Amino acid sequence: xxxxxxxxxxxxxxxxxxxxxxxxxxxxxxxxxxxxxxxxxxxxxxxxxxxxxxxxxxxxxxxxxxxxxxxxxxxxxxxxxxxxxxxxxxxxxxxxxxxxxxxxxxxxxxxxxxxxxxxxxxxxxxxxxxxxxxxxxxxxxxxxxxxxxxxxxxxxxxxxxxxxxxxxxxxxxxxxxxxxxxxxxxxxxxxxxxxxxxxxxxxxxxxxxxxxxxxxxxxxxxxxxxxxx
Amino acid sequence: xxxxxxxxxxxxxxxxxxxxxxxxxxxxxxxxxxxxxxxxxxxxxxxxxxxxxxxxxxxxxxxxxxxxxxxxxxxxxxxxxxxxxxxxxxxxxxxxxxxxxxxxxxxxxxxxxxxxxxxxxxxxxxxxxxxxxxxxxxxxxxxxxxxxxxxxxxxxxxxxxxxxxxxxxxxxxxxxxxxxxxxxxxxxxxxxxxxxxxxxxxxxxxxxxxxxxxxxxxxxxxxxxxxxx
Numbered sequence: 001x002x003x004x005x006x007x008x009x010x011x012x013x014x015x016x017x018x019x020x021x022x023x024x025x026x027x028x029x030x031x032x033x034x035x036x037x038x039x040x041x042x043x044x045x046x047x048x049x050x051x052x053x054x055x056x057x058x059x060x061x062x063x064x065x066x067x068x069x070x071x072x073x074x075x076x077x078x079x080x081x082x083x084x085x086x087x088x089x090x091x092x093x094x095x096x097x098x099x100x101x102x103x104x105x106x107x108x109x110x111x112x113x114x115x116x117x118x119x120x121x122x123x124x125x126x127x128x129x130x131x132x133x134x135x136x137x138x139x140x141x142x143x144x145x146x147x148x149x150x151x152x153x154x155x156x157x158x159x160x161x162x163x164x165x166x167x168x169x170x171x172x173x174x175x176x177x178x179x180x181x182x183x184x185x186x187x188x189x190x191x192x193x194x195x196x197x198x199x200x201x202x203x204x205x206x207x208x209x210x211x212x213x214x215x216x217x218x219x220x221x222x223x224x225x226x227x228x229x
Numbered sequence: 230x231x232x233x234x235x236x237x238x239x240x241x242x243x244x245x246x247x248x249x250x251x252x253x254x255x256x257x258x259x260x261x262x263x264x265x266x267x268x269x270x271x272x273x274x275x276x277x278x279x280x281x282x283x284x285x286x287x288x289x290x291x292x293x294x295x296x297x298x299x300x301x302x303x304x305x306x307x308x309x310x311x312x313x314x315x316x317x318x319x320x321x322x323x324x325x326x327x328x329x330x331x332x333x334x335x336x337x338x339x340x341x342x343x344x345x346x347x348x349x350x351x352x353x354x355x356x357x358x359x360x361x362x363x364x365x366x367x368x369x370x371x372x373x374x375x376x377x378x379x380x381x382x383x384x385x386x387x388x389x390x391x392x393x394x395x396x397x398x399x400x401x402x403x404x405x406x407x408x409x410x411x412x413x414x415x416x417x418x419x420x421x422x423x424x425x426x427x428x429x430x431x432x433x434x435x436x437x438x439x440x441x442x443x444x445x446x447x448x449x450x451x452x453x454x455x456x457x458x
Contacts, residue, residue, distance in 0.1 A: 003275065014385075014408075017246030020274040021381070031275030040269070040279045045249040046232065046260030050269045050277040101409075122409055139413040151409025152250070156243075156382055161415040173418040173428040178435065179243075180330075180351055180380025182419035183412035184368040186390040189402040190411035199402040206407070 001026040001166070004062035004090060005033050006106075007051060008083065010073025013043035014152050015100045019066055022159025025175040026167055034058045034090075036082070044070055055086040064162075065094035069101030069121060069152070071210035077106060078219045081226065084110045088228065096166075100149035100158055102211070107148070108133050109219050111228050117143040121151040122192055123207045130220045131229060153190070156181060230255040230395070233291035233319060234262050235335075236280060237312065239302025242272035243381050244329045248295055251388025254404040255396055263287045263319075265311070273299055284315040293391075294323035298330030298350060298381070300439035306335060307448045310455065313339045317457065325395075329378035329387055331440070336377070337362050338448050340457050346372040350380040351421055352436045359449045360458060382419075385410060 003023050005016060023029055035041055035051040042048045053059075067087060077083045088110040091097045099107050102124040107113050108131030118133040119125065119141040128135040140149045140158035142165060149158030160181065164172025189195040195203070223229040232252050234245060252258055264270055264280040271277045282288075296316060306312045317339040320326045328336050331353040336342050337360030347362040348354065348370040357364040369378045369387035371394060378387030389410065393401025418424040424432070452458040 005276070012250070014246045014250040016276065017243045017274070020276055021241070021243040024274045029275065033276055045246070045253045046258065047234070047245065047249055047262055048279040048281075050279060052277075139411070153385055153408045153410045153412065157413050157415055164415060169416070170427070170431075173416045173424065174432050174435070176414060176416045176418045177421070177424045177428055177432045179382045180419055181382045181412075181414050182368070182423060183382065183410075183414065184386050185405055185410050185412065186386055186393060187398070187402045187405045189405045190409055192406070194411060195402065195406045198399070199406055202399075203403050203406045206403070 001028045001030065001064070002059050002062045003029065003031040003064045003066060004058055004094070005031060005066045006087060007033050007035050007041045007049055007068070008073060008077050009042055010044050010070050011041070011068045012070045012101060012152055013045035013047055015068030015103060015155055016049070018153070018155025019098070019100055019159040021179070022156065022163050022175060023064060025163050025171065032058050044073065061093045062090065063094070064096040064098055065090050067099040067103035067106050069099065069103040069105070074102055074105065075212050075215060078109055078215070084223070084228070088112060096145050096147060098147040098162070100155040101152045104128055104133070104148045105216070109223055111223065113146060114229070116146040117141050118146060118148040119150045119154070120148065123211055124213060127213050127216050130216050230257045230259065230293070231288050231291045232258065232260040232293045232295060233287055233323070234260060234295045235316060236262050236264055236270045236278055236297065237302060237306050238271055239273050239299050240270070240297045241299045241330060241381055242274035242276055244297030244332060244384055245278070247382070247384025248327070248329055248388040250408070251385065251392050251404060252293060254392050254400065261287050273302065290322045291319065292323070293325040293327055294319050296328040296332035296335050298328065298332040298334070303331055303334065304441055304444060307338055307444070313452070313457070317341060325374050325376060327376040327391070329384040330381045333357055333362070333377045334445070338452055340452065342375060343458070345375040346370050347375060347377040348379045348383070349377065352440055353442060356442050356445050359445050
């Protein structure tokens with residue numbers, strides 16, 4: 001089970017961690033962390049990960065292509081056709097095309113979600129429609145060979161669900177117990193509909209600056225013009 | 230807020246990711262990833278992280294000392310007094326002494342949990358008592374300046390709770406929404422008491438080989454003899 005995980009400077013550390021931790025429960029798990037160069041790649045959480053391959057040298061036919069998300073760093077990648085084209089190329093041969101959080105915007109802009117139901121971070125989900133996806137407000141969505149998680153922490157639910165999907169439910173159940181995945185969110189504010197008005201207002205104000213969704217129309221227009229959508 | 234995260238070869242990737250992602254919400258967050266040498270450190274999930282400092286060169290007075298867990302790789306570190314002594318020294322000056330999963334065994338063997346309530350992975354929790362801790366079967370436990378999470382995925386609950394504890398509940402609530410932490414475990418088998426008998430039996434059999442808890446008496450005897458417990 002060959003997993004190619006794309007990392008980019010500033011990616012959200014936890015977006016990568018949950019899924020990779022789950023994928024490693026798959027029989028024959030083997031992985032590459034891929035970027036344009038074989039460097040240490042800073043995440044957004046004070047930890048750098050090592051890129052093991054470049055896009056040019058990585059597996060051409062991964063079983064799973066995985067893409068994490070982020071805030072400003074993700075929106076920067078959405079302006080970079082070199083990144084989007086590399087993801088599109090990998091996606092053209094990957095058995096599974098997957099993401100967590102707003103990594104689905106990268107898959108979308110790469111042209112990989114047209115006609116597929118897909119999840120994303122709550123703040124960016126509706127915008128998936130710009131790229132021909134069907135925005136779906138769920139913790140994770142598996143539609144044919146596209147599997148997409150919701151915001152960041154959904155990577156664990158997504159990852160365990162993928163283990164169940166690929167290796168069978170019995171393996172998924174063992175993975176969930178071995179991960180001790182019996183969550184207890186300390187504040188109960190993890191979704192807009194659960195949060196009190198002050199928390200929602202403050203978070204939305206913060207995200208408005210970190211996730212410039214008004215740029216997405218331009219990304220769509222550019223990719224359409226290039227014939228990539 | 231200076232965070233020193235200890236990584237060791239084979240550490241559980243997700244144990245590190247959840248807490249670091251939460252800590253980065255703390256005002257003035259700054260971090261070091263520390264090991265005996267400044268190398269790329271392989272995790273157990275096909276991703277390597279970069280050690281930014283050695284034990285000798287890292288902050289001597291971190292606000293938070295954090296230690297992840299693992300299976301065989303953690304039990305290997307429990308045999309290494311050099312690692313345990315480095316953790317003990319950092320812990321002697323850290324404001325907060327923290328862990329996730331069975332990282333609490335490392336804190337315990339370093340002599341840092343005597344008389345403190347502490348959490349651990351469900352399979353190893355009761356053994357914390359060998360090191361003078363009070364094993365506590367909870368998703369996370371905060372006892373004075375010791376904060377310990379349960380198994381692996383508890384790192385997110387633990388991390389968000391720490392944000393609330395240190396920066397105030399309002400910041401914790403915003404962090405939880407910004408993380409979209411509204412979990413939906415796909416199988417509902419994340420704790421021994423939730424799992425069906427087959428899942429529990431299979432997982433326990435697997436863990437018996439991966440986590441040699443019978444070695445812990447010897448670790449305790451050695452550390453006691455050295456005057457470190």
